[in-house]
């Protein structure tokens with residue numbers, strides 16, 4: 001039997017043409033304001049906790065890849081830091097990451113929070129995206145909340161991004177996700193999948209561990225403090241015989257006075273962060289986890305380029 005390839009999307013067996021739909025593969029950058037729900041959406045879509053989330057804005061600092069594989073093909077999402085207008089060094093770095101991820105993608109998934117009245121930042125994102133060549137899908141998020149008003153965002157987006165597909169969703173409940181996935185695969189080019197089926201992120205273990213710890217820390221503290229915390233991993237060691245992964249990590253704050261807020265009364269704060277992180281890390285690695293976590297002060301680290309170079313890249 002003679003089999004000949006015909007283009008990328010069909011093949012011929014002798015005279016009988018059998019349609020064999022080619023799989024889709026696309027890189028999708030997730031763009032939106034801080035706290036719009038980008039990371040929550042990524043996690044719900046991929047069915048895994050890939051990127052940390054928190055009620056406070058500016059939780060995501062880097063481009064985080066999450067991979068979704070289905071019958072139709074593979075979508076490689078890039079979760080990005082919230083697009084925020086600010087001249088501070090840390091914010092400018094994060095903004096650069098968001099903008100450059102747009103250039104790396106086949107599709108843009110714009111996430112907008114329908115519980116907020118669209119302001120200048122939303123408008124700036126829409127204008128930025130209007131200059132891009134890729135298809136744009138706008139997820140109008142948080143429709144599960146009573147104060148959600150998708151019409152306000154629709155009214156603002158339609159004149160600026162007339163070609164964009166708009167889909168109301170809830171990143172928490174997954175409502176609207178069937179339509180969202182359909183739109184994404186429809187916009188995706190044909191191509192072979194880049195990652196194995198069971199692969200869902202490419203974050204290096206040390207980075208992932210630091211993020212998990214930071215996630216528990218930022219969810220534990222309030223107001224300005226979430227932004228003042230970064231994690232560094234001093235040591236990672238596997239004891240194969242004992243089946244233990246030893247982790248020594250520091251939670252860094254900006255001022256001595258913030259240490260107590262993280263440590264909490266009688267050490268309750270740091271204990272809860274340690275226990276939560278330890279349990280979650282334990283689900284990722286086939287070892288018993290021993291996390292030694294301490295709080296340290298690193299004065300004004302958010303203005304130090306050397307520190308930022310290690311954290312946001």
Ligand SMILES: Nc1nc2c(ncn2[C@@H]2O[C@H](COP(=O)(O)OP(=O)(O)OP(=O)(O)O)[C@@H](O)[C@H]2O)c(=O)[nH]1
Pocket residue numbers: 032033034035036037038039040041052053054055056057058059060061080081082083141142143144145169170171172173
């Ligand atoms: N009710 C509701 N809450 C949501 C939804 N999506 C996200 N949230 C909440 O909104 C907050 C921010 O969510 P994130 O996913 O961290 O937002 P983000 O856009 O990644 O934020 P940055 O990383 O700071 O840019 C969290 O408290 C989420 O639980 C949603 O669809 N419904």
Ligand SMILES: [Mg+2]
Pocket residue numbers: 038039040051052053059060079080081082
């Ligand atoms: Mg995020």
